Amino acid sequence: MEHLTTEGRAPAADAKRRQEFLDLLCAWNDAFAASSGRRRKAFLHTYGCQMNEHDSETLLGMLLAAGFEEATDQNEADLILFNTCCVREHAQTRVYGNVGALAKRKLEQPGLLLGVCGCMMQQKEVSAALYKRFPFVDLVFGTHALPDFPALLYRAAVLGERVFDGRGEESVPEGLPICRKKGASAFVTIMYGCNNFCSYCIVPYVRGRERSRAPEDILKEVKGLVKEGYTEVTLLGQNVNSYGKDRAGNGCTFPELLRLLNSVEGLERLRFMTSHPKDLSDGLISAMAECERVCKHIHLPVQSGSDEILRRMNRHYTASDYAQLVKKLRASVPGIEISTDIIVGFPGETEEDFEATLRLVEDVGFCAAYTFMYSPRIGTPAASWPNQIPDDVKHERLARLNALQAKKCVENNEKYIGTVQEVLVEGCDEREGQNAFGKTSAFKMIYFPGDESLIGKMLKVKVTKARSNSLLGEACTESVK
Numbered sequence: 001m002e003h004l005t006t007e008g009r010a011p012a013a014d015a016k017r018r019q020e021f022l023d024l025l026c027a028w029n030d031a032f033a034a035s036s037g038r039r040r041k042a043f044l045h046t047y048g049c050q051m052n053e054h055d056s057e058t059l060l061g062m063l064l065a066a067g068f069e070e071a072t073d074q075n076e077a078d079l080i081l082f083n084t085c086c087v088r089e090h091a092q093t094r095v096y097g098n099v100g101a102l103a104k105r106k107l108e109q110p111g112l113l114l115g116v117c118g119c120m121m122q123q124k125e126v127s128a129a130l131y132k133r134f135p136f137v138d139l140v141f142g143t144h145a146l147p148d149f150p151a152l153l154y155r156a157a158v159l160g161e162r163v164f165d166g167r168g169e170e171s172v173p174e175g176l177p178i179c180r181k182k183g184a185s186a187f188v189t190i191m192y193g194c195n196n197f198c199s200y201c202i203v204p205y206v207r208g209r210e211r212s213r214a215p216e217d218i219l220k221e222v223k224g225l226v227k228e229g230y231t232e233v234t235l236l237g238q239n240v241n242s243y244g245k246d247r248a249g250n251g252c253t254f255p256e257l258l259r260l261l262n263s264v265e266g267l268e269r270l271r272f273m274t275s276h277p278k279d280l281s282d283g284l285i286s287a288m289a290e291c292e293r294v295c296k297h298i299h300l301p302v303q304s305g306s307d308e309i310l311r312r313m314n315r316h317y318t319a320s321d322y323a324q325l326v327k328k329l330r331a332s333v334p335g336i337e338i339s340t341d342i343i344v345g346f347p348g349e350t351e352e353d354f355e356a357t358l359r360l361v362e363d364v365g366f367c368a369a370y371t372f373m374y375s376p377r378i379g380t381p382a383a384s385w386p387n388q389i390p391d392d393v394k395h396e397r398l399a400r401l402n403a404l405q406a407k408k409c410v411e412n413n414e415k416y417i418g419t420v421q422e423v424l425v426e427g428c429d430e431r432e433g434q435n436a437f438g439k440t441s442a443f444k445m446i447y448f449p450g451d452e453s454l455i456g457k458m459l460k461v462k463v464t465k466a467r468s469n470s471l472l473g474e475a476c477t478e479s480v481k
Contacts, residue, residue, distance in 0.1 A: 021150035029067030042068040043077035048085025054187040061177035079113040084120035089375040106136040115139035122206035141165040147173040184456040185232040194238035202377040215252040226266040235272040241279035255283040262291035273299045278316040297443035301341035305360030306353035337367035337442040345374040345394030348387040413466035425454040445470040
Protein backbone atom coordinates (compact mmCIF):
# COMPACT_ATOMS: atom_id res chain seq x y z
CA MET A 1 0.00 0.00 0.00
CA GLU A 2 2.82 2.38 0.76
CA HIS A 3 6.59 2.70 0.50
CA LEU A 4 8.73 3.38 3.58
CA THR A 5 11.97 5.13 2.69
CA THR A 6 14.71 7.13 4.36
CA GLU A 7 15.55 10.67 3.26
CA GLY A 8 19.29 11.20 2.92
CA ARG A 9 21.52 10.92 5.99
CA ALA A 10 21.58 12.36 9.50
CA PRO A 11 24.18 13.20 12.14
CA ALA A 12 24.88 9.95 13.96
CA ALA A 13 23.81 11.22 17.37
CA ASP A 14 20.43 12.50 16.14
CA ALA A 15 19.75 9.32 14.20
CA LYS A 16 20.73 7.13 17.14
CA ARG A 17 18.54 9.05 19.58
CA ARG A 18 15.59 8.96 17.20
CA GLN A 19 15.98 5.22 16.68
CA GLU A 20 16.14 4.60 20.41
CA PHE A 21 12.73 6.20 20.89
CA LEU A 22 11.31 4.42 17.84
CA ASP A 23 12.45 1.13 19.37
CA LEU A 24 10.86 2.01 22.72
CA LEU A 25 7.58 2.89 21.00
CA CYS A 26 7.73 -0.32 18.98
CA ALA A 27 8.10 -2.36 22.18
CA TRP A 28 5.17 -0.49 23.71
CA ASN A 29 3.02 -1.16 20.65
CA ASP A 30 4.14 -4.80 20.42
CA ALA A 31 3.07 -5.37 24.03
CA PHE A 32 -0.32 -3.83 23.29
CA ALA A 33 -0.76 -6.02 20.19
CA ALA A 34 0.14 -9.14 22.16
CA SER A 35 -2.46 -8.40 24.83
CA SER A 36 -5.24 -6.99 22.65
CA GLY A 37 -4.87 -8.93 19.41
CA ARG A 38 -4.63 -5.77 17.33
CA ARG A 39 -2.20 -2.96 16.65
CA ARG A 40 -2.72 0.67 17.55
CA LYS A 41 -3.70 2.82 14.60
CA ALA A 42 -2.87 6.43 13.72
CA PHE A 43 -4.80 8.90 11.58
CA LEU A 44 -3.42 12.18 10.19
CA HIS A 45 -5.39 15.26 9.17
CA THR A 46 -3.30 17.43 6.84
CA TYR A 47 -4.05 21.07 6.04
CA GLY A 48 -2.30 23.44 3.66
CA CYS A 49 0.39 23.15 1.04
CA GLN A 50 2.54 20.41 -0.49
CA MET A 51 5.21 21.08 2.15
CA ASN A 52 2.67 20.10 4.80
CA GLU A 53 1.67 17.03 2.81
CA HIS A 54 5.31 15.97 2.70
CA ASP A 55 5.68 16.63 6.44
CA SER A 56 2.72 14.30 6.99
CA GLU A 57 4.46 11.63 4.91
CA THR A 58 7.41 11.97 7.28
CA LEU A 59 5.20 11.83 10.37
CA LEU A 60 3.47 8.73 9.06
CA GLY A 61 6.82 7.16 8.23
CA MET A 62 7.92 7.61 11.83
CA LEU A 63 4.60 6.29 13.15
CA LEU A 64 4.90 3.11 11.08
CA ALA A 65 8.50 2.73 12.23
CA ALA A 66 7.17 3.07 15.80
CA GLY A 67 4.81 0.13 15.37
CA PHE A 68 1.56 1.92 14.54
CA GLU A 69 -0.67 1.05 11.60
CA GLU A 70 -2.30 3.72 9.45
CA ALA A 71 -6.04 4.13 10.08
CA THR A 72 -8.31 4.74 7.12
CA ASP A 73 -10.82 6.57 9.32
CA GLN A 74 -10.27 8.66 12.43
CA ASN A 75 -13.06 6.77 14.21
CA GLU A 76 -10.85 3.65 14.35
CA ALA A 77 -7.70 5.53 15.39
CA ASP A 78 -5.87 5.34 18.72
CA LEU A 79 -3.82 8.41 17.75
CA ILE A 80 -5.20 11.39 15.83
CA LEU A 81 -2.73 14.01 14.66
CA PHE A 82 -3.63 17.37 13.08
CA ASN A 83 -0.86 18.78 10.86
CA THR A 84 -1.90 22.40 10.62
CA CYS A 85 -1.52 25.39 8.29
CA CYS A 86 -1.57 29.06 9.30
CA VAL A 87 -1.37 30.72 5.88
CA ARG A 88 -5.16 31.14 5.57
CA GLU A 89 -7.65 31.89 8.31
CA HIS A 90 -10.10 29.25 7.02
CA ALA A 91 -7.64 26.40 7.59
CA GLN A 92 -6.92 27.64 11.10
CA THR A 93 -10.64 27.89 11.93
CA ARG A 94 -11.22 24.33 10.71
CA VAL A 95 -8.52 23.04 13.05
CA TYR A 96 -10.18 24.59 16.08
CA GLY A 97 -13.54 23.11 15.09
CA ASN A 98 -12.22 19.63 14.35
CA VAL A 99 -10.09 19.43 17.48
CA GLY A 100 -12.93 20.70 19.68
CA ALA A 101 -15.29 18.11 18.24
CA LEU A 102 -13.13 15.35 19.76
CA ALA A 103 -13.57 16.46 23.38
CA LYS A 104 -16.47 14.07 23.99
CA ARG A 105 -14.67 11.13 22.38
CA LYS A 106 -11.59 11.80 24.49
CA LEU A 107 -13.74 11.48 27.64
CA GLU A 108 -15.28 8.24 26.37
CA GLN A 109 -11.92 6.83 25.20
CA PRO A 110 -9.23 7.94 27.70
CA GLY A 111 -6.52 5.99 25.88
CA LEU A 112 -7.03 8.07 22.73
CA LEU A 113 -4.00 10.23 21.93
CA LEU A 114 -4.56 13.63 20.33
CA GLY A 115 -1.84 15.79 18.81
CA VAL A 116 -1.67 19.09 16.96
CA CYS A 117 1.45 20.07 15.02
CA GLY A 118 2.62 22.02 11.98
CA CYS A 119 2.89 25.69 11.03
CA MET A 120 0.01 26.89 13.17
CA MET A 121 1.72 25.47 16.25
CA GLN A 122 4.97 27.27 15.41
CA GLN A 123 3.23 30.53 16.31
CA LYS A 124 3.89 30.90 20.02
CA GLU A 125 0.71 32.79 20.89
CA VAL A 126 -1.50 30.49 18.82
CA SER A 127 0.02 27.24 20.08
CA ALA A 128 -0.09 28.42 23.71
CA ALA A 129 -3.75 29.43 23.30
CA LEU A 130 -4.67 26.07 21.76
CA TYR A 131 -2.79 24.20 24.49
CA LYS A 132 -4.79 26.09 27.12
CA ARG A 133 -8.14 26.01 25.29
CA PHE A 134 -8.07 22.24 24.67
CA PRO A 135 -6.63 20.58 27.80
CA PHE A 136 -7.52 17.16 26.40
CA VAL A 137 -4.90 17.52 23.64
CA ASP A 138 -1.85 15.43 24.60
CA LEU A 139 0.80 16.69 22.23
CA VAL A 140 1.47 20.11 20.67
CA PHE A 141 4.59 20.83 18.59
CA GLY A 142 5.72 23.04 15.72
CA THR A 143 7.43 22.40 12.40
CA HIS A 144 10.95 22.64 13.83
CA ALA A 145 10.32 19.82 16.30
CA LEU A 146 9.34 17.31 13.60
CA PRO A 147 12.72 15.44 13.63
CA ASP A 148 12.26 14.85 17.37
CA PHE A 149 8.70 13.53 17.00
CA PRO A 150 9.51 9.99 18.29
CA ALA A 151 10.84 11.41 21.59
CA LEU A 152 7.85 13.74 21.99
CA LEU A 153 5.40 10.94 21.20
CA TYR A 154 7.11 8.64 23.71
CA ARG A 155 6.69 11.22 26.45
CA ALA A 156 2.99 11.68 25.66
CA ALA A 157 2.04 8.08 24.87
CA VAL A 158 4.18 5.99 27.21
CA LEU A 159 5.05 8.33 30.07
CA GLY A 160 1.64 10.02 30.07
CA GLU A 161 3.03 13.55 29.97
CA ARG A 162 1.25 16.44 28.33
CA VAL A 163 3.83 17.68 25.82
CA PHE A 164 4.34 21.19 24.42
CA ASP A 165 7.29 21.94 22.11
CA GLY A 166 7.51 25.26 20.28
CA ARG A 167 11.27 25.26 19.73
CA GLY A 168 12.86 27.71 17.33
CA GLU A 169 14.56 27.17 14.01
CA GLU A 170 16.39 23.87 13.54
CA SER A 171 19.03 22.73 11.08
CA VAL A 172 18.18 20.81 7.91
CA PRO A 173 16.70 17.44 8.95
CA GLU A 174 18.04 14.32 7.24
CA GLY A 175 17.57 10.61 7.81
CA LEU A 176 13.85 10.74 8.63
CA PRO A 177 11.61 7.80 7.63
CA ILE A 178 9.02 8.76 5.02
CA CYS A 179 5.85 6.88 4.10
CA ARG A 180 4.79 7.75 0.58
CA LYS A 181 1.59 6.45 -0.95
CA LYS A 182 2.04 4.05 -3.82
CA GLY A 183 1.91 5.80 -7.16
CA ALA A 184 3.97 7.39 -9.89
CA SER A 185 4.78 10.71 -8.23
CA ALA A 186 6.70 11.73 -5.10
CA PHE A 187 7.58 14.96 -3.29
CA VAL A 188 11.17 15.78 -2.39
CA THR A 189 11.95 18.77 -0.18
CA ILE A 190 15.09 20.59 -1.32
CA MET A 191 15.01 23.50 1.16
CA TYR A 192 13.19 24.81 4.19
CA GLY A 193 12.10 28.30 5.21
CA CYS A 194 11.89 31.63 3.43
CA ASN A 195 13.82 34.92 3.51
CA ASN A 196 11.41 37.10 1.58
CA PHE A 197 9.11 38.47 4.29
CA CYS A 198 6.19 39.43 2.07
CA SER A 199 4.10 41.75 4.22
CA TYR A 200 1.07 39.42 4.23
CA CYS A 201 2.86 36.11 4.77
CA ILE A 202 3.47 34.21 8.01
CA VAL A 203 5.73 31.53 6.47
CA PRO A 204 9.15 33.03 7.37
CA TYR A 205 8.03 33.29 10.99
CA VAL A 206 6.92 29.66 11.27
CA ARG A 207 9.23 27.89 8.79
CA GLY A 208 12.30 29.95 9.60
CA ARG A 209 15.05 31.23 7.32
CA GLU A 210 16.10 29.47 4.15
CA ARG A 211 18.07 26.27 4.70
CA SER A 212 19.07 24.23 1.66
CA ARG A 213 19.73 20.51 1.66
CA ALA A 214 23.02 19.30 0.25
CA PRO A 215 22.72 18.44 -3.47
CA GLU A 216 24.24 15.01 -2.89
CA ASP A 217 21.49 14.20 -0.37
CA ILE A 218 18.80 15.28 -2.81
CA LEU A 219 20.37 13.26 -5.62
CA LYS A 220 20.58 10.19 -3.39
CA GLU A 221 16.93 10.49 -2.44
CA VAL A 222 15.75 10.94 -6.04
CA LYS A 223 17.79 7.93 -7.20
CA GLY A 224 16.27 5.91 -4.37
CA LEU A 225 12.76 6.90 -5.41
CA VAL A 226 13.39 5.86 -9.00
CA LYS A 227 14.60 2.46 -7.78
CA GLU A 228 11.32 2.10 -5.85
CA GLY A 229 9.32 2.74 -9.03
CA TYR A 230 8.50 6.44 -8.85
CA THR A 231 8.84 8.12 -12.24
CA GLU A 232 7.91 11.73 -11.41
CA VAL A 233 9.44 13.88 -8.67
CA THR A 234 8.27 17.32 -7.52
CA LEU A 235 10.93 19.40 -5.78
CA LEU A 236 9.53 21.47 -2.92
CA GLY A 237 10.61 24.74 -1.33
CA GLN A 238 8.97 28.00 -0.33
CA ASN A 239 11.16 29.64 -2.99
CA VAL A 240 13.10 27.04 -4.95
CA ASN A 241 14.84 29.77 -6.96
CA SER A 242 16.83 30.64 -3.82
CA TYR A 243 18.13 27.09 -3.45
CA GLY A 244 21.81 26.95 -2.50
CA LYS A 245 22.25 30.64 -1.67
CA ASP A 246 22.65 29.82 2.02
CA ARG A 247 25.32 27.20 1.32
CA ALA A 248 28.36 29.34 0.59
CA GLY A 249 30.84 27.57 -1.61
CA ASN A 250 28.74 24.50 -2.37
CA GLY A 251 28.70 25.49 -6.04
CA CYS A 252 25.12 24.37 -6.73
CA THR A 253 22.38 26.78 -7.77
CA PHE A 254 18.82 25.71 -8.48
CA PRO A 255 19.36 25.53 -12.28
CA GLU A 256 22.44 23.39 -11.62
CA LEU A 257 20.43 21.14 -9.31
CA LEU A 258 17.85 20.65 -12.08
CA ARG A 259 20.60 19.69 -14.50
CA LEU A 260 22.06 17.26 -11.94
CA LEU A 261 18.72 15.54 -11.37
CA ASN A 262 17.90 15.57 -15.07
CA SER A 263 20.70 13.02 -15.51
CA VAL A 264 19.03 10.43 -13.24
CA GLU A 265 18.28 7.35 -15.33
CA GLY A 266 14.71 6.12 -15.05
CA LEU A 267 13.30 9.48 -13.96
CA GLU A 268 10.65 10.53 -16.47
CA ARG A 269 9.53 13.90 -15.13
CA LEU A 270 10.88 16.58 -12.82
CA ARG A 271 8.62 19.31 -11.43
CA PHE A 272 9.21 22.03 -8.87
CA MET A 273 7.37 24.60 -6.81
CA THR A 274 7.21 27.36 -5.78
CA SER A 275 9.15 30.04 -7.70
CA HIS A 276 9.37 33.69 -6.64
CA PRO A 277 9.32 35.98 -9.70
CA LYS A 278 12.07 38.25 -8.34
CA ASP A 279 14.51 35.33 -8.28
CA LEU A 280 13.61 33.64 -11.56
CA SER A 281 16.89 33.70 -13.48
CA ASP A 282 17.82 33.32 -17.12
CA GLY A 283 19.77 30.26 -15.98
CA LEU A 284 16.57 28.62 -14.74
CA ILE A 285 14.78 29.39 -17.99
CA SER A 286 17.67 27.84 -19.92
CA ALA A 287 17.60 24.73 -17.72
CA MET A 288 13.86 24.34 -18.31
CA ALA A 289 14.42 24.65 -22.05
CA GLU A 290 17.36 22.25 -22.23
CA CYS A 291 16.54 19.52 -19.68
CA GLU A 292 14.23 16.97 -21.28
CA ARG A 293 12.92 15.66 -17.94
CA VAL A 294 12.00 19.08 -16.53
CA CYS A 295 8.29 19.63 -17.12
CA LYS A 296 6.95 22.48 -19.22
CA HIS A 297 5.08 24.14 -16.39
CA ILE A 298 5.93 26.70 -13.76
CA HIS A 299 3.93 27.93 -10.79
CA LEU A 300 4.79 31.62 -10.57
CA PRO A 301 2.70 33.53 -8.00
CA VAL A 302 2.01 37.09 -9.11
CA GLN A 303 -0.34 37.98 -6.19
CA SER A 304 -1.51 41.27 -7.77
CA GLY A 305 -1.43 43.21 -11.02
CA SER A 306 -1.08 46.57 -9.26
CA ASP A 307 2.40 48.00 -8.86
CA GLU A 308 1.37 49.85 -5.72
CA ILE A 309 -0.05 46.72 -4.11
CA LEU A 310 3.01 44.71 -5.13
CA ARG A 311 5.20 47.35 -3.49
CA ARG A 312 3.17 47.21 -0.29
CA MET A 313 3.32 43.40 -0.41
CA ASN A 314 7.14 43.66 -0.53
CA ARG A 315 7.31 41.55 -3.68
CA HIS A 316 10.23 43.39 -5.36
CA TYR A 317 8.88 43.35 -8.92
CA THR A 318 6.31 45.23 -10.98
CA ALA A 319 3.52 43.96 -13.19
CA SER A 320 5.69 44.84 -16.18
CA ASP A 321 8.61 42.85 -14.74
CA TYR A 322 6.30 39.87 -14.36
CA ALA A 323 4.99 40.21 -17.93
CA GLN A 324 8.57 40.25 -19.23
CA LEU A 325 9.33 37.02 -17.34
CA VAL A 326 6.28 35.40 -18.93
CA LYS A 327 7.44 36.56 -22.34
CA LYS A 328 10.93 35.09 -21.77
CA LEU A 329 9.53 31.78 -20.54
CA ARG A 330 7.21 31.37 -23.52
CA ALA A 331 9.90 32.33 -26.02
CA SER A 332 12.44 29.89 -24.57
CA VAL A 333 10.18 26.99 -23.55
CA PRO A 334 7.59 26.36 -26.28
CA GLY A 335 4.30 25.05 -24.91
CA ILE A 336 5.00 26.07 -21.32
CA GLU A 337 1.99 26.66 -19.09
CA ILE A 338 2.04 29.13 -16.23
CA SER A 339 -0.11 28.95 -13.11
CA THR A 340 -0.22 31.53 -10.35
CA ASP A 341 -1.53 32.70 -6.97
CA ILE A 342 -3.56 35.89 -6.59
CA ILE A 343 -4.72 37.72 -3.46
CA VAL A 344 -7.69 40.09 -3.61
CA GLY A 345 -8.65 42.62 -0.96
CA PHE A 346 -5.15 43.40 0.28
CA PRO A 347 -5.20 46.41 2.65
CA GLY A 348 -5.63 49.60 0.68
CA GLU A 349 -6.55 47.84 -2.59
CA THR A 350 -8.63 50.25 -4.65
CA GLU A 351 -10.96 49.38 -7.49
CA GLU A 352 -8.27 50.65 -9.84
CA ASP A 353 -5.72 48.30 -8.24
CA PHE A 354 -8.08 45.37 -8.63
CA GLU A 355 -8.81 46.22 -12.26
CA ALA A 356 -5.05 46.14 -12.89
CA THR A 357 -5.08 42.55 -11.63
CA LEU A 358 -7.95 41.70 -13.99
CA ARG A 359 -5.99 43.19 -16.91
CA LEU A 360 -2.94 41.13 -16.03
CA VAL A 361 -5.01 37.93 -15.87
CA GLU A 362 -6.54 38.77 -19.23
CA ASP A 363 -3.16 39.51 -20.82
CA VAL A 364 -1.11 36.62 -19.40
CA GLY A 365 -3.63 33.80 -19.83
CA PHE A 366 -2.78 31.58 -16.87
CA CYS A 367 -3.53 27.88 -17.17
CA ALA A 368 -4.73 27.99 -13.55
CA ALA A 369 -4.95 30.55 -10.77
CA TYR A 370 -5.29 29.84 -7.06
CA THR A 371 -7.21 32.85 -5.81
CA PHE A 372 -7.67 33.98 -2.23
CA MET A 373 -9.22 36.78 -0.25
CA TYR A 374 -6.63 38.52 1.89
CA SER A 375 -6.59 37.02 5.37
CA PRO A 376 -4.77 38.99 8.12
CA ARG A 377 -2.13 36.88 9.84
CA ILE A 378 -1.14 38.03 13.31
CA GLY A 379 2.56 38.82 13.37
CA THR A 380 2.77 40.06 9.77
CA PRO A 381 3.05 43.79 8.98
CA ALA A 382 -0.07 43.98 6.81
CA ALA A 383 -2.32 42.65 9.57
CA SER A 384 -2.11 45.94 11.48
CA TRP A 385 -2.28 48.30 8.52
CA PRO A 386 -5.20 50.72 8.04
CA ASN A 387 -7.62 50.51 5.13
CA GLN A 388 -8.53 46.86 5.62
CA ILE A 389 -10.99 45.89 2.90
CA PRO A 390 -14.54 44.91 3.98
CA ASP A 391 -15.45 41.26 3.49
CA ASP A 392 -18.31 42.03 1.11
CA VAL A 393 -15.92 43.87 -1.19
CA LYS A 394 -13.43 41.00 -1.04
CA HIS A 395 -16.15 38.48 -1.93
CA GLU A 396 -17.36 40.58 -4.85
CA ARG A 397 -13.87 41.03 -6.25
CA LEU A 398 -13.01 37.37 -5.82
CA ALA A 399 -16.16 36.39 -7.71
CA ARG A 400 -15.22 38.69 -10.61
CA LEU A 401 -11.67 37.39 -10.68
CA ASN A 402 -12.79 33.76 -10.63
CA ALA A 403 -15.30 34.36 -13.43
CA LEU A 404 -12.57 35.85 -15.61
CA GLN A 405 -10.09 33.09 -14.83
CA ALA A 406 -12.70 30.40 -15.57
CA LYS A 407 -13.21 31.96 -19.01
CA LYS A 408 -9.45 32.09 -19.61
CA CYS A 409 -9.09 28.44 -18.53
CA VAL A 410 -11.64 27.32 -21.12
CA GLU A 411 -9.92 29.37 -23.82
CA ASN A 412 -6.58 27.91 -22.81
CA ASN A 413 -7.85 24.33 -22.82
CA GLU A 414 -9.61 24.58 -26.18
CA LYS A 415 -6.28 24.93 -28.00
CA TYR A 416 -5.49 21.32 -27.04
CA ILE A 417 -8.52 19.79 -28.81
CA GLY A 418 -7.30 17.44 -31.52
CA THR A 419 -3.73 17.33 -30.26
CA VAL A 420 -1.93 14.24 -28.97
CA GLN A 421 -0.46 14.62 -25.47
CA GLU A 422 1.83 12.40 -23.44
CA VAL A 423 0.21 11.62 -20.09
CA LEU A 424 1.62 10.07 -16.92
CA VAL A 425 -1.35 8.09 -15.57
CA GLU A 426 -1.94 8.90 -11.88
CA GLY A 427 -5.13 7.01 -11.05
CA CYS A 428 -8.80 6.31 -11.80
CA ASP A 429 -11.79 8.42 -10.83
CA GLU A 430 -15.13 6.75 -10.08
CA ARG A 431 -16.88 10.08 -10.52
CA GLU A 432 -15.69 10.09 -14.10
CA GLY A 433 -17.05 6.61 -14.80
CA GLN A 434 -13.82 4.84 -13.76
CA ASN A 435 -11.88 6.93 -16.22
CA ALA A 436 -8.13 7.01 -15.91
CA PHE A 437 -6.52 10.39 -15.41
CA GLY A 438 -3.10 11.95 -15.53
CA LYS A 439 -1.20 15.12 -16.34
CA THR A 440 0.74 16.28 -19.31
CA SER A 441 4.18 17.78 -18.93
CA ALA A 442 2.44 21.17 -19.00
CA PHE A 443 0.32 20.24 -15.94
CA LYS A 444 -2.91 19.69 -17.90
CA MET A 445 -5.16 17.04 -16.36
CA ILE A 446 -6.69 14.65 -18.91
CA TYR A 447 -9.41 12.03 -18.28
CA PHE A 448 -9.78 9.12 -20.68
CA PRO A 449 -11.19 5.56 -20.70
CA GLY A 450 -8.92 3.22 -18.77
CA ASP A 451 -8.45 1.22 -15.60
CA GLU A 452 -6.00 0.84 -12.71
CA SER A 453 -3.62 -1.28 -14.78
CA LEU A 454 -2.52 1.93 -16.52
CA ILE A 455 -1.38 3.73 -13.34
CA GLY A 456 2.26 4.74 -13.59
CA LYS A 457 2.45 4.35 -17.36
CA MET A 458 3.20 7.03 -19.94
CA LEU A 459 0.50 7.06 -22.63
CA LYS A 460 -0.28 9.13 -25.67
CA VAL A 461 -3.79 10.54 -25.42
CA LYS A 462 -5.72 12.43 -28.09
CA VAL A 463 -7.69 15.34 -26.65
CA THR A 464 -11.35 15.31 -27.71
CA LYS A 465 -12.98 17.88 -25.43
CA ALA A 466 -12.04 20.83 -23.24
CA ARG A 467 -13.56 21.66 -19.88
CA SER A 468 -12.83 24.56 -17.54
CA ASN A 469 -10.31 22.70 -15.38
CA SER A 470 -9.45 19.58 -17.36
CA LEU A 471 -9.46 17.83 -20.72
CA LEU A 472 -11.15 14.69 -22.02
CA GLY A 473 -9.50 12.32 -24.45
CA GLU A 474 -8.87 8.80 -25.66
CA ALA A 475 -5.72 6.71 -25.59
CA CYS A 476 -4.35 6.46 -29.11
CA THR A 477 -1.39 4.07 -28.62
CA GLU A 478 -0.09 1.53 -26.17
CA SER A 479 2.21 2.59 -23.37
CA VAL A 480 5.04 4.62 -24.85
CA LYS A 481 7.48 4.11 -21.94
